[in-house]
Amino acid sequence: xxxxxxxxxxxxxxxxxxxTSMLSITHRLTGVLLSLVGAPLMxxxxxxxxxxPDAYRSMTAVLGGLPGLALGLVLLFSLWFHFFNGVRHLxxxxxxxxxxxxxxxxxxxxxxxxxxxxxxxxxxLA
Numbered sequence: 001x002x003x004x005x006x007x008x009x010x011x012x013x014x015x016x017x018x019x020t021s022m023l024s025i026t027h028r029l030t031g032v033l034l035s036l037v038g039a040p041l042m043x044x045x046x047x048x049x050x051x052x053p054d055a056y057r058s059m060t061a062v063l064g065g066l067p068g069l070a071l072g073l074v075l076l077f078s079l080w081f082h083f084f085n086g087v088r089h090l091x092x093x094x095x096x097x098x099x100x101x102x103x104x105x106x107x108x109x110x111x112x113x114x115x116x117x118x119x120x121x122x123x124x125l126a
């Protein structure tokens with residue numbers, strides 16, 4: 001009998017990540033990212049807008065550089081991904097699309113819709 005590890009740490013040669021598991025992990029990570037980074041940045045933006053032009057200029061100077069724009073892009077994609085994947089989970093809660101093929105199809109749809117909506121939102125904001 002072949003000796004296989006019995007621990008949950010099987011990533012590597014013993015476990016091939018699947019789309020469904022990666023999307024589940026990504027859904028959790030985007031939720032944490034939006035809560036711990038996105039919400040404070042939104043509060044900072046609201047405070048800067050309400051504090052006057054000088055505060056707003058300093059905030060846009062920080063977030064207007066390449067790192068700030070990259071962070072904004074990641075947060076924007078995270079927002080759309082978390083939204084569409086949340087809708088996917090709500091559909092699952094109704095007992096629909098639980099078959100493996102439907103789960104994969106909806107997973108790819110979440111990724112494609114997230115990318116499309118990110119690009120559209122960037123076009124609107126630019």
